[in-house]
Structures are given as structure tokens and as C-alpha cells.
Amino acid sequence: MKYFMPYWEDWVHRDFDPIKDTYGKGGFKNSLFAHEIFNPPPYDGILVSLGVFKLKLRLIRENGRPTIRGYKNIKKYLKLPSSFPLLGDCGAFTYVSSKEPQIEIFEAVEIYSKLGFDYGISVDHICSEVITVEKEDVDKFDFTDAKPARGGRVKLTLSEWELEWRRELSLKNAKEFLKESLGAPFTPVGAAQGYSVETYVDSVKELVKMGYRYVAVGGLVPRSTDFISSLLEELYREVDLSEVKVHLLGVLREELLPKMASFGVYSFDSASYFRKAWLKAKENYLGVDGNWYASIRIPDSSNPRLSKRLKGNYENLKETEERILKNLRKYDRGSLREVGALVEDIISYDKLFYRGEFKEDKYAELYLKLLKSKIWKECSCPICRELGIDVVIFRGSNRNKRRGFHNTYLFHTSLKEHVKSESEFGMNYI
Numbered sequence: 001m002k003y004f005m006p007y008w009e010d011w012v013h014r015d016f017d018p019i020k021d022t023y024g025k026g027g028f029k030n031s032l033f034a035h036e037i038f039n040p041p042p043y044d045g046i047l048v049s050l051g052v053f054k055l056k057l058r059l060i061r062e063n064g065r066p067t068i069r070g071y072k073n074i075k076k077y078l079k080l081p082s083s084f085p086l087l088g089d090c091g092a093f094t095y096v097s098s099k100e101p102q103i104e105i106f107e108a109v110e111i112y113s114k115l116g117f118d119y120g121i122s123v124d125h126i127c128s129e130v131i132t133v134e135k136e137d138v139d140k141f142d143f144t145d146a147k148p149a150r151g152g153r154v155k156l157t158l159s160e161w162e163l164e165w166r167r168e169l170s171l172k173n174a175k176e177f178l179k180e181s182l183g184a185p186f187t188p189v190g191a192a193q194g195y196s197v198e199t200y201v202d203s204v205k206e207l208v209k210m211g212y213r214y215v216a217v218g219g220l221v222p223r224s225t226d227f228i229s230s231l232l233e234e235l236y237r238e239v240d241l242s243e244v245k246v247h248l249l250g251v252l253r254e255e256l257l258p259k260m261a262s263f264g265v266y267s268f269d270s271a272s273y274f275r276k277a278w279l280k281a282k283e284n285y286l287g288v289d290g291n292w293y294a295s296i297r298i299p300d301s302s303n304p305r306l307s308k309r310l311k312g313n314y315e316n317l318k319e320t321e322e323r324i325l326k327n328l329r330k331y332d333r334g335s336l337r338e339v340g341a342l343v344e345d346i347i348s349y350d351k352l353f354y355r356g357e358f359k360e361d362k363y364a365e366l367y368l369k370l371l372k373s374k375i376w377k378e379c380s381c382p383i384c385r386e387l388g389i390d391v392v393i394f395r396g397s398n399r400n401k402r403r404g405f406h407n408t409y410l411f412h413t414s415l416k417e418h419v420k421s422e423s424e425f426g427m428n429y430i
């Protein structure tokens with residue numbers, strides 16, 4: 001089972017210095033990707049949503065050719081070896097609230113072909129039960145409920161008719177996409193959408209009938225684990241998975257991994273281990289012992305966004321911050337032992353940046369657990385080796401994203417071991 005990392009312009013600065021807390025200029029020229037840090041890469045492939053070109057990165061046309069920051073080939077841009085699998089999708093979540101997909105079929109085929117994708121997913125439309133639209137667009141949809149939403153917009157609950165219309169449109173597009181991509185340099189992947197287990201299974205079957213040998217199941221992100229589990233069981237029963245590769249888009253549910261592996265799911269993608277590094281309150285650093293640890297928040301007082309939170313003028317703020325960082329590194333080296341006083345110092349500094357309630361007891365306990373474990377010292381990955389204790393410090397995207405890369409690496413390593421033992425023992429989870 002292959003794990004794909006969704007690409008969302010997540011790179012770090014190559015010359016970042018954690019001690020001086022600096023990095024050089026040069027923007028993208030100074031970029032470093034996770035697959036340049038780890039050898040082999042901490043994923044088996046990369047998924048690039050064409051939505052990234054709308055929201056994060058401009059696709060510029062040079063003599064009619066799409067280019068990314070001057071690169072004509074996306075693997076060159078990503079500094080990937082040419083054999084590394086690259087899957088593209090249309091970014092259906094970016095237009096989920098529109099009546100129709102916002103990308104033409106020929107356009108998707110052209111971008112996948114010219115930028116050098118290995119696989120390209122057909123142009124689909126998510127059967128999302130609830131969408132939020134502008135007032136003037138309400139009449140375009142068939143819905144069962146409408147409620148006022150923020151900014152004068154309207155939250156619609158789509159009717160089954162509308163959901164089925166989206167599903168059939170996705171199938172119709174897939175048929176045309178397959179025709180358009182005949183002779184193209186990438187392998188077409190059919191997008192299966194649905195709004196019930198039955199409709200999803202039917203979409204997969206239809207795509208196989210059309211001739212697809214690789215199918216991506218979309219729109220599953222908001223679905224419950226039970227729903228995805230039933231869908232897997234039905235797919236296993238109804239579709240010959242040795243004939244067609246199945247990719248689950250954006251789905252990583254730990255409890256389902258054994259089932260996915262034993263049912264022969266070919267691939268999936270998710271950035272959840274990566275993003276947890278800074279999005280979760282308590283689970284930011286995955287230890288080699290399999291437990292999650294909170295990372296230690298040391299807000300950067302020179303960051304204008306963070307210093308805005310300070311209520312008054314604090315004397316010696318910079319000195320306190322520097323003392324804490326120094327003491328953390330001393331603790332890492334073993335030349336400071338008084339961990340209780342260090343945690344108190346950290347908490348009283350961090351507290352200055354919060355307007356609302358600050359759960360200091362909770363964080364004190366979490367920080368003590370992390371510091372006493374010194375768990376980062378047990379990881380032999382290049383990031384933990386290079387950063388030392390800075391990998392567990394929550395501060396700036398260079399540390400936070402590197403911590404996310406470490407989490408991804410541990411996830412990928414355990415997935416590989418797991419999948420290997422599954423196939424060795426031939427376990428069956430039905």
C-alpha cells in the first residue's frame with residue numbers, strides 16, 4: 001500500500017539556523033523538501049492538487065506553456081527523481097460550492113501532460129451534502145434546506161437529486177477525460193464520487209467498465225470511519241481489486257489501515273501526521289515509542305503577529321525568551337537538571353501571549369512528560385539529529401514543519417513494517 005503526501009507548498013528554508021533563529025533570503029531558491037532531507041523519501045509518491053495553482057502558487061503561461069516559477073516540469077520544480085510517482089487531481093474541494101467544476105477537461109489533460117505528471121485524476125464534483133453559496137446563486141441548486149450563513153451567504157442542504165446529478169456529472173466527465181487523455185504521457189485515473197456506500201460502489205464499477213485501471217475515491221474526508229469501513233467491505237465484495245488499483249483521497253484513519261492493506265487498497269494520501277505538528281493542542285511530536293507529545297510553545301517575541309497579543313510592555317521579554325531557549329538546550333545536553341523550574345519559566349513566559357484562558361496546569365504536565373522522556377534523543381532521523389531539542393519547540397514554520405516531516409517519516413516507516421507483516425501473515429480482517 002502506497003502512501004502519497006499531498007503537496008501544498010510545504011518546504012522549509014535550507015539554511016535555517018535554530019540557534020541563531022535565522023534563515024537567508026532567496027525564497028524558493030532557499031527551499032528544502034522533505035524528500036531531500038530523507039533518503040529514501042518519507043512517502044511513496046506526491047499528490048499535487050491543481051487547486052494549489054489557484055490558492056497558493058500561480059501557474060504562468062510562457063509561450064502558451066504552463067510553467068511553475070519558471071519550471072516547465074513539475075518534478076524538476078519539486079526536485080524529484082523522474083521515477084518518483086506524481087499524481088495530480090483537480091482540487092474538487094476548491095469548487096465544491098459551485099454548480100459545476102471550475103476546470104475544463106481539456107485544461108486538466110493539458111496541465112497533467114505538459115507539466116509531466118505520471119497520473120492524472122479526472123474532473124469530478126464532490127457530492128457534498130452541505131454547501132455555502134452566494135445569495136444570487138441559490139436558484140441554481142436543488143436543495144431541501146437553506147439557512148443564513150456568514151457574510152450574507154446561504155448554507156444549503158442539497159437534495160438527493162442534486163447529489164446524484166453531481167455523481168453522474170463526475171462519471172460523464174471521467175468518460176470524456178479517458179477519451180481526451182488517449183495517447184497522453186500520463187496514466188488517467190477515474191474519480192469515483194458518491195453519497196452512499198451503494199452509489200460509491202456503483203461509480204467504481206462504472207469507471208472499471210469504461211476502462212479505468214486506477215480509480216480514486218473522493219469526497220471521503222468528512223465521512224465517518226464506519227462509513228469508509230463499510231465502503232471498503234462492499235468494494236472488496238463487489239469489485240475485483242486485483243484488476244483495478246484503488247486510491248483513497250485524503251483518508252488516513254489509523255484503525256482502517258489493516259483493513260485497507262488486507263483488502264488490497266493500492267494507495268492513499270493524507271497530510272495529517274505532518275499538520276498535527278502545529279495544528280493539534282497536545283499531539284505535535286510523534287515519539288519513537290509510538291506516543292504523541294505536546295511541543296513546547298516558546299512564542300517569538302519579535303514576530304509582530306505574536307507580539308500583538310501582549311497586553312502591556314514587559315521588561316526583559318527578549319532576555320527571558322533567550323534564557324529559556326538557552327536553558328532548553330542546556331537541558332538537552334545534560335548540563336541543566338532542574339526541569340521543574342524550567343517548565344515554570346516556560347509557562348509564565350508563554351502566558352503573556354494569551355488573551356483568553358490559559359490552561360497552565362495542563363501544559364506544565366505535558367511539558368514535564370516530554371522533557372523527562374527526552375524522547376527526541378531516541379529518534380535517529382536526520383531532523384532530530386540535526387535539531388536536537390529544537391524539534392520539539394513550537395516556534396516558527398522552520399521548526400514546526402521539520403517536526404511534521406519527522407512525524408511523516410515515523411508514520412511511513414511504521415506503515416511499511418505493518419504492510420509487510422500483513423502480507424507475511426496473510427491476515428484477513430473481514
Ligand SMILES: [Zn+2]
Pocket residue numbers: 379380381382383384385406
Ligand atoms: Zn526524528
